[in-house]
Amino acid sequence: MAGQSGSHAVTVERQRLRFAAGHFATFADELEPIHGHNYDVFVEVVGPLTDESWVIDFSLLKRLTREVCESLDHKFLLQMESRALTISDDDTHYVIQYRDDHPYRLPKHDVAALPIDNSTAERLSQYIAGRLTESLEVSGPPGLARLRVGVEEMPGQAAWFETDL
Ligand SMILES: [Zn+2]
Helix, strand or coil: CCCCCCCEEEEEEEEEEEEEEEECCEECCEECCCEEEEEEEEEEEEECCCCCCCCCCHHHHHHHHHHHHHHHCCEEEEECCCCCCEEEECCCEEEEECCCCCCEEEEHHHEEEECCCCCCHHHHHHHHHHHHHHHHHHHCCCCCCEEEEEEEEECCEEEEEEEEC
16 A cells, blocks of 8 residues: 555544534625524545554544534624625624614624625635634644535535645
């Protein structure tokens, strides 16, 4: 096996790598009504094998992914960089305005304020990939090559983001 060309990847998915969250996304001319999903998360890491023929310890990769999932679980996912919403806040609440609609007023402790422009599965997968890139840099093995993150917002409907590590 040694010396054979090719690359190795490991994946972790579903089980406890999921979160239940509320959101509304905006589209061209529309703000979705508030609703929720049971999001399932898929993570693939590509990298060289260690001397003992690992890419990365599965339990470490699951723990790092679970930490991100737990920070989103039972929250409202708010796209803080939205171009369609006007978001203000006080000590305790976010106030979210879409056009002339009545504003939403959400307690901050129920909100995951995310640096994304829309709470689509595409952006959520990118956000999770960013968090994992940071944590893998700190606690992952050296030399990892690529990371792919999938977010499935309902069975059979997922978005993926892929990045170099
Ligand atoms: Zn949705």
